[in-house]
Amino acid sequence: MENDSVExxxxxxANNLLDFxxxxxxxxxxxxxxxxLGGTVETKTNSESF
Structure with a gap:
């Protein structure tokens, strides 16, 4: 994943890992x-994106 060799x-x-x-x-x-990886993470307590 570091080199993004698989398009x-x-x-x-980054967009789906936390859903699993x-x-x-x-x-x-x-x-x-x-x-x-460039994704966003929302906190459970205040739904604020980092």
Missing amino acids: GLKKYT LTKQIDKDLMAALVKE
Whole structure:
């Protein structure tokens, strides 16, 4: 994913990874990766995008 060698995989992962996770702790752990890939992360308490 770093080099985006599979077209669209980086963007797809950034936009959808958190939807596949069910536990909040897992979502919290993966939030940094999603941000690094260019996605947005919404907090559960105030729905604010980072």
